Amino acid sequence: MSIDTKAIAAMDRNSVLHPFTQLKDFASGKLGEPTIIETGKGIRIQDAYGKELIDGFAGLYCVNIGYGRDEVAEAISRQAYRLAYYHSYAAHTTDELAMLSDRLVKMAPGQMSKVFYGMSGSDANETQAKLVWYYNNLRGKANKKRIISRDRGYHGCTVMAGSMTGMKFYHDHMDLPLPQIAHTGVPHHYWGSYDGETEREFSARRAKELDQLIEELGPDTVGGFIAEPVLGTGGITPPPEGYWEAIQTVLKKHDVLLIADEVITGFGRTGSMFGCQHYDIEPDLITVAKGLTSGYFPLSAAIVGKKVYDVIENAADRIGAFSHGFTYSGHPIGAAAANAVLDIVEREDLAGNSRTVGAYFQAQLKEKFAQLPIVGEVRGVGLMAAVEFVTDRASKSGFDAQMKVGARISKAARDLGLIARAMPHGDILGFAPPLVTTREEVDEIIDIAERAVRVVMDQVIQEGQKI
Ligand code: PLP
Secondary structure, three states: OOOOHHHHHHHHHHHOOOOOOOHHHHHHOOOOOOOOEEEEEEOEEEEOOOOEEEEOOHHHHOOOOOEOOHHHHHHHHHHHHHOOOOOOHHHOOOHHHHHHHHHHHHHOOOOEEEEEEEOOHHHHHHHHHHHHHHHHHHOOOOOOOEEEEEOOOOOOOOHHHHHHOOOHHHOOOOOOOOOOEEEEOOOOHHHHOOOOOOHHHHHHHHHHHHHHHHHHHOHHHEEEEEEOOOEOOOOOEOOOOOHHHHHHHHHHHOOOEEEEEOOOOOOOOOOOOOHHHHOOOOOOEEEEOHHHOOOOOOOEEEEEEHHHHHHHHHOHHHHOOOOOOOOOOOOHHHHHHHHHHHHHHHHOOHHHHHHHHHHHHHHHHHHHHOOOOOEEEEEEEOOEEEEEEOOEOOOOEOOOHHHOHHHHHHHHHHHOOEEOEEOOOOOEEEEOOOOOOOHHHHHHHHHHHHHHHHHHHHHHHHOOOOO
């Protein structure tokens, strides 16, 4: 297919409000032309100008099965021809939806009972917040409504999910966060630990801080705690040793529900099917999206644990119907896409691939990057990883934000044919390639990334930066 790139670019510039884009620079052309992505196969995408890129971030950590999987396209098409839409209100269903839900309840960690569907990770987290409130209202604990999330946690951009997100620039000028949300410390050992503090000691301190926060707010006012098993957009940071054990003890002590936001970690990214399994987390509620359909169709789910669901069901005689839902909750095409995607995830053991190829990836990253003078930390688990850049490894001094070192390295990688994401908080290069990535492809990714880092390292030295 050949498209008129000039006309498309002009229409786009005139009419699309792009997320996370400097709008004036885009409108004026300073950011250059919009990148028109046309096709994808495996771990590669192609733009409309013929340039091929390795997608080292699987879109936005979602295209886990890789691009261009006919099997999923066919499942979507089949369902669209058969029945493109019907709702799931008032006990209506489709075969694909019922099968998907049965499958999710069985495969999810913890004691899960039911699945509620949305279209995005944000709306699923919005639903989780409402479930925390609903559950506590129905238990007669009308004040137990606050939800605690973590600094640098990312849970989406809608009003509630955006409030739970713990990064200031997602709140600024948007009147967020809402007062029902409180934030606690990020479990980032590299940046947060005291000199000589072990990971276990640091985890215990973070758990103690959470305990103190709940005590200060009043345990009767705190209903939920939301967290990603592995911190994602806030810096791709696996939890320090002992973190989840210590945190769960505090939550149990105060009868606070645990919402595991598995939007990134769900379906294999850590090397286990769910991040909760990887870190021995027993969630009450689980949020999934991205990998559920590998991005082939917008679909998310709030998976509801038995503890919460039983309270809701038991109250139904008294309060009536569960009054929450979207026109597209349980969309049959989304369900068909998810079933086809999960068939691939299971058949090709993509969690296993993430574990084994991921171990190779992590080892290679450490080998190639850890000794570079501008690399402060290399970290990750499975097929998600980050390299953090500093000017001085001993004092952990960061670059001046104006130098945009992370963004420049990401741009240099892109010019060399690799998408690796400049994470929004600090100078961090993030990787989350599709879970079908092979060892040979890992070698390609690492080779390009290393060249990109060296290009920018040389540039900043020439610009007079002391390293
Ligand atoms: N939760 C986590 C952990 C995420 O990483 C994201 C998106 O990156 C979301 C929620 C929000 O998902 P969405 O962008 O589909 O609304």
